[in-house]
Amino acid sequence: MRTDKPRDPVAGPDAGPEAPFPIRLSGPVIKGFGRGSKDLGIPTANIPADDLDNHPDLKTGVYYGVVALAPIQHTTENGHGNGNGSAETNSRDTILPAVLSIGYNPFYKNTVRSVEIHVMPPTTQPSPTAASQSQPTFHRLPDFYGTKLNLLILGYIWPEFDYVSMEALIEDIRVDCEVARLSLLREGYLRYLVDDGVSSEKVDSDREWLVKF
Numbered sequence: 001m002r003t004d005k006p007r008d009p010v011a012g013p014d015a016g017p018e019a020p021f022p023i024r025l026s027g028p029v030i031k032g033f034g035r036g037s038k039d040l041g042i043p044t045a046n047i048p049a050d051d052l053d054n055h056p057d058l059k060t061g062v063y064y065g066v067v068a069l070a071p072i073q074h075t076t077e078n079g080h081g082n083g084n085g086s087a088e089t090n091s092r093d094t095i096l097p098a099v100l101s102i103g104y105n106p107f108y109k110n111t112v113r114s115v116e117i118h119v120m121p122p123t124t125q126p127s128p129t130a131a132s133q134s135q136p137t138f139h140r141l142p143d144f145y146g147t148k149l150n151l152l153i154l155g156y157i158w159p160e161f162d163y164v165s166m167e168a169l170i171e172d173i174r175v176d177c178e179v180a181r182l183s184l185l186r187e188g189y190l191r192y193l194v195d196d197g198v199s200s201e202k203v204d205s206d207r208e209w210l211v212k213f
């Protein structure tokens with residue numbers, strides 16, 4: 001059960017991700033238990049937990065990182081629409097900040113492990129989950145079930161807990177979003193979101209992997 005421990009504003013070393021991070025996970029967005037949006041007002045894109053087999057030491061808990069979604073393909077019918085019938089793509093390949101949980105959702109006592117990612121707005125926009133907002137809300141995009149999602153986990157925040165109420169769970173996830181955002185705003189992490197032109201080959205190759213579908 002969660003105690004009233006004060007929260008650290010950031011998680012992980014200031015200089016940037018340390019081993020075992022960054023960790024690459026990817027998969028199509030699948031259906032979860034249908035609770036994220038409906039019960040909590042916090043949509044989470046669930047992906048299969050299969051890739052976790054490559055990381056047997058990764059503990060359950062709350063993490064932050066960056067994600068990219070495969071571009072939407074609009075194939076026009078009968079060659080009409082865009083003049084040549086080929087697939088059009090949008091520009092959804094931007095890298096976005098994310099906060100995620102890996103585990104069994106102790107509040108709901110799941111028996112299978114899930115990987116659930118809440119995609120946050122770009123760090124250049126005001127945070128909808130900031131405590132200063134009179135009515136904090138969680139970021140919502142049009143549904144993207146079935147879309148391939150690439151995730152780079154950059155740091156660990158803390159464990160998953162059971163909670164005395166749903167309100168307490170929601171409030172901690174709100175703070176998780178703020179911890180993730182502030183953690184990612186540090187130079188050693190921001191370079192995964194924005195090309196700073198001076199990063200290492202390793203950071204460049206992780207960014208390239210993120211937007212390759």
Ligand SMILES: Cc1cc2nc3c(=O)[nH]c(=O)nc-3n(C[C@H](O)[C@H](O)[C@H](O)COP(=O)(O)O)c2cc1C
Nearest residue numbers: 032033034035036099101105106107118160161176
């Ligand atoms: C950042 C974050 C932190 C979470 N922390 C917890 C937690 O501590 N305990 C818990 O039971 N569930 C936690 N969850 C999971 C929520 O309970 C979960 O998103 C919800 O059950 C929705 O599941 P669904 O996608 O299967 O509908 C967390 C989710 C996120 C995105």
Ligand SMILES: Nc1ncnc2c1ncn2[C@@H]1O[C@H](COP(=O)(O)OP(=O)(O)O)[C@@H](O)[C@H]1O
Nearest residue numbers: 032033034036037043044045119141143144145
């Ligand atoms: N900000 C967001 N982060 C993650 N998923 C989002 C977001 N906005 C919309 N979605 C969509 O909401 C879907 C539903 O999430 P959720 O309510 O957790 O249902 P499920 O239990 O099926 O995962 C996600 O799969 C995704 O298509």
Ligand SMILES: [Mg+2]
Nearest residue numbers: 032036044045
């Ligand atoms: Mg979900």
